[in-house]
Amino acid sequence: MNIAVRSDETNLIDTNGLSRSELMAILERARFYEDQNGLVPPRYLGRFVANLFFEPSTRTRFSFEVAEKRLGLEVLNVSEDTSSTVKGETLADTLKTLAAIGVEVAVIRHSQSGIAEEMAKQNNGVRLVNAGDGHNAHPTQALLDLYTLHKHFGDLNGLRVAIIGDLRHSRVARSNLWSLTTMGAEVVFSGPETMRAPDLEEHAPYLPIDEAIAQADAVMMLRVQLERHREQLFTTAEAYHQHYGLTLERFARMQDHAVILHPGPVNRDVELADELVEHPRSKVFEQMKNGVWVRMAVLERVLEGGKRG
């Protein structure tokens, strides 16, 4: 895991290159957009962004698309089925094509870890926002989580965040680790033994789940790829819930002020007890709402980036 990758001003590849002041600047702009309820003059009229989602996603693509349209951007959408990738064109050439036809920003979701960084290094003429690459990074998710926590707790220094679940395959865990620790929060990990991630445990401790939950100010449950792991790793979704989920019993042992996060979509009664998804102390749908403000801030940052460079 290369943690030296920077999200320079014209790309957002991961959170690990963002300084505390850069993170704060994004949170402030997101707050500005939330204060306006997104109803801002469409400042980027006649400028083009392309959403390249090579993995299925409604939630993240729609969140980006709302953010883009609120900024006045013209939006092109492609999903894998209809893309030239079926003709063997490389992603790099697709990006050069987009640049040639006038697209300024590409938002990319792709199953291959590291592809967003690889594309950014090639400088294919279009600015990039990583919307999730394999197990590697999902920076706008981490930023909206950060925004949600910052709005709730204020100063994040010393805040204890437990990230629980399939660590090995989680781009959400990785990107959150970088941004949370940069802001001074204390991250701990938990989840199934078979899903531990040695690379992450170099940066934050792994604890038994009940210990992790008991001491946390915020419990972030990761989505389980049920369709991938059910057979191999545990017998049933119910068994996962009992062993590694936020059950009502575990929720009762959380600190009274502690909140619940989940990147969505939730497998109800797997990662979270059904009753907790919309509990007053759950941030699940507020996270989604905040995603629009954060993505507006990120798109603005990428579009304005490099002007003073």
Added chain:
Amino acid sequence: MNIAVRSDETNLIDTNGLSRSELMAILERARFYEDQNGLVPPRYLGRFVANLFFEPSTRTRFSFEVAEKRLGLEVLNVSEDTSSTVKGETLADTLKTLAAIGVEVAVIRHSQSGIAEEMAKQNNGVRLVNAGDGHNAHPTQALLDLYTLHKHFGDLNGLRVAIIGDLRHSRVARSNLWSLTTMGAEVVFSGPETMRAPDLEEHAPYLPIDEAIAQADAVMMLRVQLERHREQLFTTAEAYHQHYGLTLERFARMQDHAVILHPGPVNRDVELADELVEHPRSKVFEQMKNGVWVRMAVLERVLEGGKRG
């Protein structure tokens, strides 16, 4: 079949909860939009609608999309292949997500009968327009049929409408039954014995096809799902046409003033003789044109609904 479901002011689930005055209000607004040829000031700029089509459709989705854009709405489109439903997310959570990111209306087409009503009862934070759910309801189709008949005949009181075809699987027949009878029209049904629908025959008589056609002021032919039924129910499309289609011979026995309707897409020479699809007394393409005006009226009703509530 529950006919007590209401389309309250903020959702349109079926025609069966709409009073005569509500139906007339929709027809009047549709007429207004037709009179302007759809060229109205885009009053809903910066507001978002999502089209969730979980069954294939070009015609209905495009008709909605034109209506939405003429009203100035920002449009998000999803089809099943790229949606999070492949990850097991429930439709309810998808709707809550849409609400969270700022979508006000969702237009839903889904194969499951009753799902639109079920979603509306849950009140997931987004207003709903049912664009066809299983065999249950297709209210905007019924409303555009009503608009087409009202424009042609004026007062619908006593108008005799024959609805002919695969009644059992037809959401179009169901929604038309409710709106036509509310307006005072007299509905009769016909079609293959194997496709009769006992629930509908509680409300209107079933007649032999030649009798139904001879006495009708309007003959509404239903689409046959050729791909589903061909093997089991009749030997060939030609046989269906001869027994249950509007052949040239049957057309000759229609009343001179009677008109032809079909929700489209037409299987030419199956439900309708090819020559009749664009016959002067066919309303097939006028129905499609009217669909835009009616959907503008429906979207306006749903968006404006509840303001006085």
Added chain:
Amino acid sequence: MNIAVRSDETNLIDTNGLSRSELMAILERARFYEDQNGLVPPRYLGRFVANLFFEPSTRTRFSFEVAEKRLGLEVLNVSEDTSSTVKGETLADTLKTLAAIGVEVAVIRHSQSGIAEEMAKQNNGVRLVNAGDGHNAHPTQALLDLYTLHKHFGDLNGLRVAIIGDLRHSRVARSNLWSLTTMGAEVVFSGPETMRAPDLEEHAPYLPIDEAIAQADAVMMLRVQLERHREQLFTTAEAYHQHYGLTLERFARMQDHAVILHPGPVNRDVELADELVEHPRSKVFEQMKNGVWVRMAVLERVLEGGKRG
């Protein structure tokens, strides 16, 4: 091959019906749009175009979509998976439906040769732009190639253009032949023996590849459908490159002023040596850029066509 087909003023079906003055008019309008960098007042606000792509394409669809949106058009997109064609609706009825709901122009890509012409002859109520039909025609590609050559060379009279590759299956070769010869250029063909096209060789000579390249002012390499032909026609992509590709060796034997074209997407090291794709004498990405200006000009022509008729 019927070369009498005309692209009349309200459709663009192929280049073979366009006179020299019509071609020049399109090039001039494209130049106007390029001079404005596409930032023109959106003159077609509230008017609708539909992109019907029944074959996979990112490049061409996005190029059209950018052109359409720069002109202010409202855009509807359909790809085959979600279209009513799966329900057996004919393309003609789809076009009539589009006309009924207010769509003025349909941009069509389809695997069936001649379908665009067939649809145009039927006059289904919507103006047509052929974005590629089977092996037959791809007029906007030929026009952007013409624009690229005209911008580079000025007068095209006597310009020698070598078109090389899979001639038999190439709509790009066909449409370029008509427009280039109308402008006075001299076309020669080359490529594998098994991919020769007798119909094209009635209009321009077939030469051995090294001879064709040595005498050319412009070398246009055609895309190989690797997925289709690899097994039957040659053993490996490397073998194709050596025998029929623009290798570095062949490039060294080109005239010093000669340029390289390719419609994209390039199979690197198959049609073109990887190093040549972005060589200063390669026009590959400039072609894509020019595609937007040319498509703006074509859409304008089709939308304005017939006004004086």
